[in-house]
Amino acid sequence: MLSDADYLRFGRQLLLPEWGEAGQAALANKRVLILGLGGLGCPAIQYLAGAGVGRLRLVDGDTVSLSNLPRQTLYSPAQVGQGKAQAAKAWVTAHNGRLDVEAIDRMATPAQLPALLKGVDLVLDCTDNLTTRHAINAACYRAGIPLVSGAAVGWQGQLMVIEPGAPDAACFACLSDPADEAQAASCREAGVVGPVVGSVGTLQALLGLKLMLGVAVDNQLHRFDGRQFQWQRFALPKAQDCPVCGGLKEAR
Ligand SMILES: [Zn+2]
Numbered sequence: 001m002l003s004d005a006d007y008l009r010f011g012r013q014l015l016l017p018e019w020g021e022a023g024q025a026a027l028a029n030k031r032v033l034i035l036g037l038g039g040l041g042c043p044a045i046q047y048l049a050g051a052g053v054g055r056l057r058l059v060d061g062d063t064v065s066l067s068n069l070p071r072q073t074l075y076s077p078a079q080v081g082q083g084k085a086q087a088a089k090a091w092v093t094a095h096n097g098r099l100d101v102e103a104i105d106r107m108a109t110p111a112q113l114p115a116l117l118k119g120v121d122l123v124l125d126c127t128d129n130l131t132t133r134h135a136i137n138a139a140c141y142r143a144g145i146p147l148v149s150g151a152a153v154g155w156q157g158q159l160m161v162i163e164p165g166a167p168d169a170a171c172f173a174c175l176s177d178p179a180d181e182a183q184a185a186s187c188r189e190a191g192v193v194g195p196v197v198g199s200v201g202t203l204q205a206l207l208g209l210k211l212m213l214g215v216a217v218d219n220q221l222h223r224f225d226g227r228q229f230q231w232q233r234f235a236l237p238k239a240q241d242c243p244v245c246g247g248l249k250e251a252r
Helices: 004-009 020-028 041-051 084-095 110-116 130-143 194-213
Strands: 031-035 055-059 100-104 122-125 147-153 156-162 221-225 230-234
Touching: 020 194, 031 041, 041 055, 041 084, 041 122, 041 194, 055 084, 084 100, 110 130, 122 130, 122 194, 130 147, 130 156, 147 194, 156 194, 194 221
Parallel strands: 031 055, 031 122, 055 100, 122 147
Antiparallel strands: 147 156, 156 221, 221 230
16 A cells, blocks of 8 residues: 555656556565666666665675766765665665665675575666676576666666566577677776666666566667667577576476
8 A cells, every 4th residue: 555655755657557556566565686786786776766666685795986986876975985785775775764675795696696586576687797697697597587687888788688487588698699798898897988887777777667567578688889879679589508598498
């Protein structure tokens, strides 16, 4: 049930036919795991918390540094040196004290992922390296939890939704170019444009909200080039020999 304060606060989104009171009540009961609290995670958290998603599990072992501030919009100069998980939790709590926020101040290793996924309805991969990305994809697929994967480096960003069990839907490991240098390069080495990574993080929140509200999403790979100012989308065929999702459909 929504309170009077909820009607006032969320009035503009309650007006949307796809959203409404039922959608708002559903969001209040969802738990979202956000892995990586950098340039992607910051705007994603702001929009998920803003929308009234009831439970957020925030995971990052890093501390805030001065070089984060151009794009990691949750943090202030006074928080340089603090753990990102606690600093992000402080932002969410100040924004809406009714949300349930867990701050986990360590990096998500493959061994820890099953525990982090417990009780979670949706995962946002906002990490910044390919090895972790693949581990998250595999763990979510195994657990049957939808995943919104985002990445950005230089002027380029990309995102895709991975829905385990959706007919013919590919997963992150189906991408034919895991060694793609554009993906493999890290922001630390190649630089990154703040509004590009911020746009991808914002759109991860949008896709996550759509998934939780039951609004259709596609399973394509979306790439944005901020220098050319162009979006491209690629249909991703399910790789039959994919080590994560290949053959799973037949096995079910
Ligand atoms: Zn796959």
